[in-house]
Amino acid sequence: MATATDSHMLLRALCDEFGRCGMEHACTSPGSRNSPIVAALVREPRIRCWSHIDERCAGFFAIGAAKASGRPVAVTCTSGTAAANLLPAVIEAREGRVPLVLLTADRPAELRDVGAGQAIDQLKLYGDAVKWFCEVEPPDASPASVRWMRQLACRAYWTALQGRPGPVHLNLPLREPLVPDGPLPEDPLPGRANGDPWVTRAVPDGGWTTGRRTAPARGVIVAGQLRRDAPETTAVARLSQRAGWPLLADPLSGLRHACNAVGTYDLMLRDPAFGDRMRPELVVRVGDLPTSKPLRAWLERLADVPQLAVDPESTWHDPAAVVSRIDAGEPGPALSGLVPAELDHGWLAAWLAADDAVGATLAEGIGEEPSEPLVARRLGEWLDPGATLFCASSMPIRDLELYLPARVPLPRVLSNRGANGIDGTVSSAFGVAAAGEGPVVLLIGDVALAHDVGGLIAARRLGLELTIVVLNNDGGGIFHFLPISAQSDVFEEHVATPHGLDLMRAAALYDLRYARPRSAAGLRDAVVGSLGSGETTMIEVRTDRADNLALHGRLADAGLWALRRLAD
Numbered sequence: 408m409a410t411a412t413d414s415h416m417l418l419r420a421l422c423d424e425f426g427r428c429g430m431e432h433a434c435t436s437p438g439s440r441n442s443p444i445v446a447a448l449v450r451e452p453r454i455r456c457w458s459h460i461d462e463r464c465a466g467f468f469a470i471g472a473a474k475a476s477g478r479p480v481a482v483t484c485t486s487g488t489a490a491a492n493l494l495p496a497v498i499e500a501r502e503g504r505v506p507l508v509l510l511t512a513d514r515p516a517e518l519r520d521v522g523a524g525q526a527i528d529q530l531k532l533y534g535d536a537v538k539w540f541c542e543v544e545p546p547d548a549s550p551a552s553v554r555w556m557r558q559l560a561c562r563a564y565w566t567a568l569q570g571r572p573g574p575v576h577l578n579l580p581l582r583e584p585l586v587p588d589g590p591l592p593e594d595p596l597p598g599r600a601n602g603d604p605w606v607t608r609a610v611p612d613g614g615w616t617t618g619r620r621t622a623p624a625r626g627v628i629v630a631g632q633l634r635r636d637a638p639e640t641t642a643v644a645r646l647s648q649r650a651g652w653p654l655l656a657d658p659l660s661g662l663r664h665a666c667n668a669v670g671t672y673d674l675m676l677r678d679p680a681f682g683d684r685m686r687p688e689l690v691v692r693v694g695d696l697p698t699s700k701p702l703r704a705w706l707e708r709l710a711d712v713p714q715l716a717v718d719p720e721s722t723w724h725d726p727a728a729v730v731s732r733i734d735a736g737e738p739g740p741a742l743s744g745l746v747p748a749e750l751d752h753g754w755l756a757a758w759l760a761a762d763d764a765v766g767a768t769l770a771e772g773i774g775e776e777p778s779e780p781l782v783a784r785r786l787g788e789w790l791d792p793g794a795t796l797f798c799a800s801s802m803p804i805r806d807l808e809l810y811l812p813a814r815v816p817l818p819r820v821l822s823n824r825g826a827n828g829i830d831g832t833v834s835s836a837f838g839v840a841a842a843g844e845g846p847v848v849l850l851i852g853d854v855a856l857a858h859d860v861g862g863l864i865a866a867r868r869l870g871l872e873l874t875i876v877v878l879n880n881d882g883g884g885i886f887h888f889l890p891i892s893a894q895s896d897v898f899e900e901h902v903a904t905p906h907g908l909d910l911m912r913a914a915a916l917y918d919l920r921y922a923r924p925r926s927a928a929g930l931r932d933a934v935v936g937s938l939g940s941g942e943t944t945m946i947e948v949r950t951d952r953a954d955n956l957a958l959h960g961r962l963a964d965a966g967l968w969a970l971r972r973l974a975d
Contacts, residue, residue, distance in 0.1 A: 409547050411443070412587040416548040417556045418447035418579075420594060424560030425508070426453030427604040430479055432472045432842050433457070434465040438485020440525065441512035442585055445483060454481070457841055457869055459834075462489045464862045466496025467823070467831025470505050471797070471838020474821050479506035479567040480842075486513045487525035490532055495830040500574040501536045503632075503825025504720070506567035507574040509537070515544070515580040529578050537576045539566045544580050553596040554605075561606035569608055571720035620744050623688035624751040626652040629706070631694035631724070632659035632824060639717075642738040643693050650747045653758035657697040658798075658807045658820040669758055670813030671765040673699040673805075674966045681970055682708065685758065690714040691745070693738060696724040698808050698824065703727065717741045761970055762813065768969040769810060772962045775927045777948055779803075779878050779955050780962060782930070784810040786850060786876070789931055790818035793845040794938070797836040798822045799855040800829055802885040803878065807850070818848075829855035833862035833875070840873045846938040847872075853879040856913075857906055863917040866943035874937040875919075875945045880952045881905045887956045903952065910947045920944040 425433075433448045433456045435441075449456045457472070459465035462484045469480040484490055490511040500507045514526040531540050543559065546552045559577075567575045599605060628647055633639045640661050647654040647667040655672045656662040663670060676682050682705050690712060696703065706714070707727035716725065717734045734741040773781045783806035786796055796818045798804045804822050811817065823835055833856065836849035856877055865871055878884075882903040892898050899905065914921035920942050922933040930948065937944035 409545055409582070410587070411584045412591060413548040414545040414581055415443055415447065415587050416591055416594065417545040417552060418443055419450070419591065420553050420556045420596075420598075421560045422447040422451040422454065423598055424557045424605055425481060425564060426451050427598060427602055428561055428564040430454055430481060430508075430564060431476055432469070433481035433483070434459055434469045434472075436460070436462045436465050436484045436489060438489060438512065439585065440514065440581055441483050441485040441510070443581055444510050444512060444579065448481060448483065460864060461861050462492040463495065463831060464834040464859070464865070466493045466507075467499070467834035467859070467862070468838035468841070468865065469507055470496055470500055470503070470823065470831070471821075471835035471840075472842035473500075473505045473507060473838075474835070475795070475839040475841075475843030479508050479564055481508045481510055483510040484512065485525065486511065486529065487527050489525075490529050491527070494533060494536075495828070497533045497536050497574050499823050499825045499828065499830065501825065503823060504572045504722075505574070505825070506572040508563050508567055509533075509574055509576045511576065511578050513578050513580040515582045532578070533574070533576055536574065538571075538573045539563070539575045541577050542580070543577050548595060550596040553594065557596070557598060557605035561604050565606070565608040571722060620746070622650065622745045622747045624747050624749050625687050625754045626650055626689040626691060626747070627687040628652055628654045628691045628693070629697065629702070630654060630656045630660035630662045631692075631697045632657060633661055633694040639693055639738040642742040646691070646742045646745060650745065651750045651752060651755045653755055655697070655702065656813065657694070657699070658804075658811050659822055659824065660694055661819065663811060663813050663820075664792075664815060664817050666814060667755060667759070668813040669762045670811060671762050671769065671809065671966065673701050673809045674765055674769075674963060675761055675970055676701040676705045677963070678967055678970055680974070681761070684974070687712060691742070692716045692730065693718070695824065696726070698804055761973055764969045764973045765966040766812060768965050769962055772965050773810070777925070777927060777930060777950070778958055779806055779884070779950055780810045780958065781927060782850065782876060782878060782948055783807045784812065785927065785931065786848060786934070787811045787817050789934055790846075790848060792816050792818060794818040795839055795843055795845060795847045796820050797839050797847060797849045799832045799849070799851040800824060800827050801855065801883075802852055803850045805885075829858050831859050831862065833859040834865065836875070837862060837865040837869070837871055837873055840871045841869065846874065848874040848876060848934065850876050851878070852884065853877055853881065853906070853908070853910070854883050854904065856910075857908060860913060863913070863919065863943075867918045871943060872941050873943045874934060875943065876934065877910060877945060877947050878950055879910060879947050880950045880955060881907065882952060884950070884952045884955050887952050888959070910945065914945040921947070923947045923949070
């Protein structure tokens with residue numbers, strides 16, 4: 408039977424291979440059974456470990472770190488419900504294409520289903536939400552076993568990263584004693600020379616979608632969430648310029664600043680006449696499906712129009728079943744071959760003129776009084792391209808999609824839009840701050856903040872800088888836009904869920920700087936002044952849910968009026 412020394416030696420080899428493959432970050436949570444895993448991660452010099460009290464926060468922190476770094480992040484926890492607490496993050500990672508390596512400690516077979524403490528069924532605990540599961544019971548530390556462990560680490564890392572990125576799960580049953588009697592001996596099978604991984608994976612260049620293809624003059628490009636600086640962004644921007652096609656760019660695409668980007672499509676496509684008038688001959692879709700409901704509905708009405716989805720991972724982001732072709736090659740070759748037979752300069756000009764008219768009307772209507780639309784628009788103006796704006800799902804991401812300007816320099820925008828939940832938003836933003844470069848600002852609503860308020864402890868414990876802009880309307884403002892808001896007997900208490908929290912006290916509890924500006928100028932000063940402070944700052948913006956609903960209505964009416972006047 409393997410000893411504690413054997414287990415520690417094999418785990419050391421596992422983490423050594425993670426570091427060789429390129430892993431830079433790991434998240435730990437306290438526990439007894441996973442202490443050997445924690446020790447191996449912490450002692451691997453190429454991996455920085457971030458300590459968390461709460462496994463749920465650790466999982467979402469890892470998501471943020473993986474989004475910022477573009478590399479798999481390891482997460483370890485002890486056995487029992489600790490492992491179950493990772494499930495929301497696992498689901499988000501699966502849906503959001505985020506590479507994670509989950510290292511859950513477990514009780515050995517003889518302690519399962521016999522009443523032992525912290526022993527639950529962890530075999531395939533996350534089901535199909537993970538790309539790969541492996542039960543890893545460390546044997547004796549023979550050369551053959553070390554070789555197997557090194558290969559296993561590489562397989563886990565590359566599986567999480569390549570193809571469609573996502574989580575993998577290694578479940579490690581460990582027996583007591585969990586601490587070796589003395590120092591570990593030398594590795595019986597050191598890793599490859601020159602620091603290379605035991606197994607490397609080549610990334611295929613190009614795809615099967617090469618060659619010149621004639622495209623129509625009137626095309627539209629729809630860009631959803633993409634990885635920043637990925638080949639997709641360059642290829643998409645070049646196609647838009649070459650073909651003279653409008654680029655309907657979700658803020659998460661990283662293409663909102665492009666010269667042909669259209670920012671107000673969500674509002675413009677609420678007008679059926681505009682949607683019919685601007686009917687394209689081809690739709691090219693890249694990245695995830697955008698947030699906008701009017702855009703999705705418009706794409707569904709174009710069921711008889713050829714719709715080409717370019718996705719190297721062949722992901723099926725098509726709930727309306729209207730895509731007619733999926734190109735699974737790399738986007739550069741797939742898009743460079745699209746060449747319009749002729750250019751229709753008036754086509755692009757009409758889209759951009761409409762975007763300019765609606766955008767100017769929205770900017771004027773937002774005014775200077777603090778409001779949720781103002782915060783969404785101005786953060787894009789106040790933050791430079793080297794900053795990251797992490798946005799909560801629900802209402803904030805929708806406001807960014809509608810009010811964030813286009814064709815101007817913008818910060819990087821990230822969000823957990825895989826499963827579209829509000830779980831772990833604070834923790835993910837801290838993960839971005841830990842693994843990314845430049846300042847990070849979190850735009851979040853009060854309910855999402857309350858949902859992950861425990862994540863605020865990362866500010867002091869991990870010494871991280873983060874600016875948190877909280878839109879506090881004492882409840883779920885997005886629900887006022889839904890039909891359920893008319894059901895007065897159930898809506899306020901059970902759907903809007905007012906909480907009455909004093910956020911200044913929450914900031915004090917977690918040793919955060921706090922500000923509550925009353926004007927747009929004061930908000931700007933608070934945001935800009937927090938950047939580079941070396942501390943975490945909470946900036947509270949108080950709004951009213953009913954007033955916010957009315958303001959959105961007035962802005963929509965004004966924007967649609969400007970659009971229709973342009974058509975006349």
